[in-house]
Amino acid sequence: MSAEEHRQQASGEGRVPIAIVTVSDTRTEETDTSGQTIRTLVEGAGHRVVGYRIVKDEPDQVAQALDDFAAGPARLVIFNGGTGISQRDRTYDVISRKLEKTLPGFGELFRMLSYEEVGAAAMLSRATAGVYRNAVIFSTPGSTNAVRLAVEKLILPEMQHLAWELIR
Numbered sequence: 001m002s003a004e005e006h007r008q009q010a011s012g013e014g015r016v017p018i019a020i021v022t023v024s025d026t027r028t029e030e031t032d033t034s035g036q037t038i039r040t041l042v043e044g045a046g047h048r049v050v051g052y053r054i055v056k057d058e059p060d061q062v063a064q065a066l067d068d069f070a071a072g073p074a075r076l077v078i079f080n081g082g083t084g085i086s087q088r089d090r091t092y093d094v095i096s097r098k099l100e101k102t103l104p105g106f107g108e109l110f111r112m113l114s115y116e117e118v119g120a121a122a123m124l125s126r127a128t129a130g131v132y133r134n135a136v137i138f139s140t141p142g143s144t145n146a147v148r149l150a151v152e153k154l155i156l157p158e159m160q161h162l163a164w165e166l167i168r
Contacts (some may be wrong), residue, residue, distance in 0.1 A: 004027070015047050015048050016042075016047045016048075016075050016076060016159050016160060016163045017047070017048055017050040017073045017074050017075055017076075018038075018042050018047055018049050018050065018074055018075075018076050018077070018078060019047065019050060019051035019052065019053075019069035019072065019074035019076070019077045019078070020039060020049060020052045020053075020077075020078050021029035021052075021053050021054075021055060021062075021065045021069065021077065021078070021079045021080070022027060022034060022035040022053070022054045022055070022079075022080055022081055023054075023055055023056075023057050023062055023079060023080065023081035023090075023091045023142065024056070024057065024081045025056050025057055025088065026081075026111050027054055027081075028054070028112075029054065029124065032054060033144045034080045034142050034143065034144050034146075034147040035052065035054070035080065036083070037144050037147050037148055037151070038078055038080065038147055038151055041148070041151045041152060041156065041161075042078075042151065042156070045156050045159070047159060050072065050073050050074050051069050051072060051074055051077075053065050053068075053069075055092050057081065057082045057088045057089065057091065057130075058090070059090050059094050062079070062082065062090060062091050062094040062095070062100075063094050065079075066070055066079075066094065066095060066098060066132065066137065069135070070132050070133035070134070070135040070137070071133060074135055074140065075089065075134075075135055075162075075163040076135065076136045076137075076155070076159065076162065077135050077136070077137050077138070078138045078140065078155065079091055079095065079137070079139040079140070079152070080140045080141065080142045080146075080147050081141070081142030082139075082142065083125055083126045083127055083128075083139055083140065083141045083142070084125070084126070084141065085124055086124070089126075091139055092126035092128055092139060095128060095130075095132075095137060095139050096128055096130075098121050098132050099128075099131065099132050099137065100127070100131050100132055100133075101130050101131040102128070102130040102133075103128075103129040103130050103136075103159075103161030104128075106127065106128065106129035106138065106154060107127045107128045107129065109126075109153075109154055110125065110127040110140070110149070110150055110154060111123065111125055111127065112137070113149055113154075114146065114149060115152055117149065119147065126139075127139060127140050127146075127150065131166070134166055135166070136162045136163070136166065138150065138155060
């Protein structure tokens with residue numbers, strides 16, 4: 001089947017359950033504009049958020065959120081934050097070690113699209129995606145613009161297709 005035929009078949013899956021994890025040492029529910037943006041975009045597209053958490057950029061907290069949400073009803077888990085190269089950015093390191101199947105195209109496409117917006121600084125992003133325990137995991141930078149770019153241009157257009165691929 002072609003990708004379009006896959007999308008057609010996947011469209012019958014209905015609303016996709018999503019979990020959102022914001023990785024930040026400073027954000028609260030009130031100041032988490034990136035997490036709120038993800039929620040608004042996925043719910044606006046007709047999907048449902050079944051989990052939300054803010055964790056510190058500590059490996060054990062990131063890993064626990066990954067394990068908890070991958071074991072629950074979420075078919076997609078979207079992490080935002082902790083993908084840069086500073087000493088505190090650890091999200092990529094935790095997630096990349098746990099992924100059972102990687103989707104390198106996500107990071108490649110994200111950086112390509114990001115380059116159009118921020119120039120060479122796009123190379124500092126370690127955005128990644130893959131499959132872990134029958135859930136598709138995305139890890140994006142924590143800026144609201146980066147989240148919007150990833151969700152609107154890459155995640156939402158393939159959300160049902162990704163969820164369908166997990167169960168076929």
